[in-house]
Amino acid sequence: MGQVSGAGEDRLSDGLDIPDSNSGLWVSGVDYIAGWRVARGSADRFNRALLAAGFELSEVRAVASTNEEGRGVVRVAGWPDAVERLAILLETLADSQGGRT
Secondary structure, three states: OOOOOOOOOOOOOOOOOOOOOOOOOOOOOOOOHHHHHHHHHHHHHHHHHHOOOOOOOOOOOEEEEEEEEEOOEEEEEEOOOHHHHHHHHHHHHHHHOOOOO
């Protein structure tokens, strides 16, 4: 499956507004793109897992970003009911593995 996430993609503009964490001043010489690319890969993998678990990306998704040092950051944004369902799924998984992650 190809890429399924990313900040600013029109196909994901569904009301789950994610504040632009990169809206501050950028520091000259910091490679924000490299950090974002790493985060994008992780966000894509997380979004594929969400889809496989039956979630819609219009209700919960991972979004790639960077911090002020250019390090990749993945944020999860979602409607409260979808995030509750995701939390239950993760808790169930953790319980079935004896609390191991």
